[in-house]
Amino acid sequence: LTDTTALIGVDWGSSNLRVLRIAAGGAVLDRRADPRGAAGLQPGDFPEVLAAVAGDWLTDDAPVLVCGMAGARNGWAEVPYRSCPATAADLAAGLVRPDPDRAAAIVPGVAFSPGGVLTDVMRGEETQVVGLAADGVVVAPGTHSKWIVIEDSRIVSVRTSLTGELFAAIRKATMLGAGMGEPGVDIAAFRRGVERSLHERDLGAALFSVRVEALAGRLAPFEAADYLSGLLIGAEVAGQDAARLAGPLTLVGDPALSARYAEALDLAGARDVRVADAEQATAAGLWRIWEMTR
Amino acid sequence: LTDTTALIGVDWGSSNLRVLRIAAGGAVLDRRADPRGAAGLQPGDFPEVLAAVAGDWLTDDAPVLVCGMAGARNGWAEVPYRSCPATAADLAAGLVRPDPDRAAAIVPGVAFSPGGVLTDVMRGEETQVVGLAADGVVVAPGTHSKWIVIEDSRIVSVRTSLTGELFAAIRKATMLGAGMGEPGVDIAAFRRGVERSLHERDLGAALFSVRVEALAGRLAPFEAADYLSGLLIGAEVAGQDAARLAGPLTLVGDPALSARYAEALDLAGARDVRVADAEQATAAGLWRIWEMTR
Numbered sequence: 254l255t256d257t258t259a260l261i262g263v264d265w266g267s268s269n270l271r272v273l274r275i276a277a278g279g280a281v282l283d284r285r286a287d288p289r290g291a292a293g294l295q296p297g298d299f300p301e302v303l304a305a306v307a308g309d310w311l312t313d314d315a316p317v318l319v320c321g322m323a324g325a326r327n328g329w330a331e332v333p334y335r336s337c338p339a340t341a342a343d344l345a346a347g348l349v350r351p352d353p354d355r356a357a358a359i360v361p362g363v364a365f366s367p368g369g370v371l372t373d374v375m376r377g378e379e380t381q382v383v384g385l386a387a388d389g390v391v392v393a394p395g396t397h398s399k400w401i402v403i404e405d406s407r408i409v410s411v412r413t414s415l416t417g418e419l420f421a422a423i424r425k426a427t428m429l430g431a432g433m434g435e436p437g438v439d440i441a442a443f444r445r446g447v448e449r450s451l452h453e454r455d456l457g458a459a460l461f462s463v464r465v466e467a468l469a470g471r472l473a474p475f476e477a478a479d480y481l482s483g484l485l486i487g488a489e490v491a492g493q494d495a496a497r498l499a500g501p502l503t504l505v506g507d508p509a510l511s512a513r514y515a516e517a518l519d520l521a522g523a524r525d526v527r528v529a530d531a532e533q534a535t536a537a538g539l540w541r542i543w544e545m546t547r
Numbered sequence: 548l549t550d551t552t553a554l555i556g557v558d559w560g561s562s563n564l565r566v567l568r569i570a571a572g573g574a575v576l577d578r579r580a581d582p583r584g585a586a587g588l589q590p591g592d593f594p595e596v597l598a599a600v601a602g603d604w605l606t607d608d609a610p611v612l613v614c615g616m617a618g619a620r621n622g623w624a625e626v627p628y629r630s631c632p633a634t635a636a637d638l639a640a641g642l643v644r645p646d647p648d649r650a651a652a653i654v655p656g657v658a659f660s661p662g663g664v665l666t667d668v669m670r671g672e673e674t675q676v677v678g679l680a681a682d683g684v685v686v687a688p689g690t691h692s693k694w695i696v697i698e699d700s701r702i703v704s705v706r707t708s709l710t711g712e713l714f715a716a717i718r719k720a721t722m723l724g725a726g727m728g729e730p731g732v733d734i735a736a737f738r739r740g741v742e743r744s745l746h747e748r749d750l751g752a753a754l755f756s757v758r759v760e761a762l763a764g765r766l767a768p769f770e771a772a773d774y775l776s777g778l779l780i781g782a783e784v785a786g787q788d789a790a791r792l793a794g795p796l797t798l799v800g801d802p803a804l805s806a807r808y809a810e811a812l813d814l815a816g817a818r819d820v821r822v823a824d825a826e827q828a829t830a831a832g833l834w835r836i837w838e839m840t841r
Contacts, residue, residue, distance in 0.1 A: 292722075371763040373755070374759060397755060413759075414751035414755060415721070415723075415751045415752075418721050418722070419717070419754065421721075422716045422720035423716055425716070425719075425720045426715065426716035426719045427712050427713070427716045429709075429712075454785060455708055455782055455783055455787070456713075457692070457750075457782060457783050457786070458707065458708045460708075461707040461708060462666075465665060465667060465668060468665070469665040485751065488749055489749055489751050489752070492748040492749020492750075492751070
């Protein structure tokens with residue numbers, strides 16, 4: 254019975270789509286991925302793309318619950334953000350059905366507006382937070398890294414860093430990126446980058462060190478991408494306040510990237526850090542939110 | 548007599564070339580500019596490009612003095628850096644003639660190696676510093692912004708920030724840059740960006756505010772480039788130590804960019820700031836270095 258589909262979970266990010274076949278309880282039975290992210294689609298495209306990727310899973314019995322950028326403006330249907338503090342029940346109460354005839358619903362994102370001033374937003378990570386069901390700080394590294402604080406099972410704040418997008422832009426559009434390989438080759442070079450940024454208030458100055466280190470013969474071409482990754486992740490970690498670094502911290506994202514963040518957090522003195530499975534967190538979160546609607 | 552050419556001055560940057568006809572004393576009589584920067588040339592190309600741009604000025608009587616990236620590895624001829632502390636006389640002593648048959652010489656760049664460890668370099672700005680002939684801090688904003696400290700007419704340190712290149716890369720290769728106009732339109736948006744970065748340790752987090760400010764309706768598309776420029780220049784200024792900000796500070800660079808830096812420095816509490824003419828500084832520096840060789 255546990256291999257019966259209870260929910261089709263969809264994590265529709267800006268640049269890719271993941272569809273999960275989920276059993277009652279939140280276990281993942283099967284998965285599909287597709288590069289047709291929400292950023293490249295028109296509202297009318299979403300049902301077709303979903304049918305193309307996982308049409309054979311879409312039966313009358315299996316409800317579809319979607320999180321991520323499908324709920325953004327210009328997405329499948331705009332789902333208003335829920336404000337912090339936000340609970341799993343708040344998210345369940347904010348679901349929007351993009352198509353009245355079908356059993357698909359989209360989870361709202363969460364907005365952080367201290368003193369009534371909107372300062373940060375997320376779409377997708379709130380569902381992982383619900384799936385993790387742990388107080389403390391959830392860090393979701395990636396194109397836009399999210400630091401989410403959870404107290405008494407309520408999301409109380411979110412803080413975003415453009416780290417991943419900055420890394421890609423520097424590699425693509427600066428002289429530092431010329432001839433640079435892939436990160437993940439040299440952990441020592443990564444650590445040196447982190448240390449540099451932990452002691453440097455100006456990221457632009459830290460970035461120039463990529464050039465000087467190479468000029469001085471201290472940074473080989475194969476080490477450069479890791480050093481750069483260390484500079485950027487180090488700057489992100491250095492910008493967090495002491496309460497966030499005190500944790501407990503849960504990393505949820507790409508495993509290799511999460512491992513690098515764990516290393517950077519260790520160098521910054523954070524001691525209470527664990528790495529969670531991102532897919533499992535998404536599935537558990539979708540299941541939990543879905544259960545609250547019944 | 549003062550309109551007689553005494554020196555042909557060349558400022559050969561990475562991405563452009565400036566040739567100055569200089570009178571005795573350092574006054575600029577005439578100027579030419581060309582987009583053939585040193586980064587796109589092979590060593591053998593330099594004499595030809597110079598002749599193409601200013602061949603009619605190159606007589607037997609007028610010596611040619613070059614500063615900038617023409618002296619870099621893979622430039623016209625590699626000129627070893629002089630180490631801090633460096634005086635104008637040190638620069639004059641380090642001139643290299645790329646072609647023994649001609650009266651052209653290249654000014655060395657300056658390297659900063661505290662405790663014997665190379666941490667920063669410059670090529671070109673040292674000549675402007677000599678031309679300005681002022682103690683304190685010279686800030687040369689641009690693709691690679693330089694903060695140069697001068698004590699007792701000696702260059703004692705240089706610190707580089709990749710600010711301008713980062714600005715270009717973010718505009719070119721991130722979603723923030725999509726549809727962004729040119730900076731220089733809205734000084735209030737620039738100031739908001741500076742203030743944000745003065746109070747934000749993580750540039751990646753400050754950068755995400757470009758998206759949130761737009762989402763919240765607080766940043767119009769025409770303001771976005773100025774806001775972004777403010778974030779980046781603000782982060783550069785915030786990363787300087789108190790001694791540098793105490794000045795006296797002299798800004799030398801593109802006039803519009805120098806004006807923005809003056810605004811950012813004012814917001815950061817720097818009170819002793821002046822803006823100098825960059826071309827005049829280069830010409831005066833080349834003249835002064837040339838005089839020392841005779």
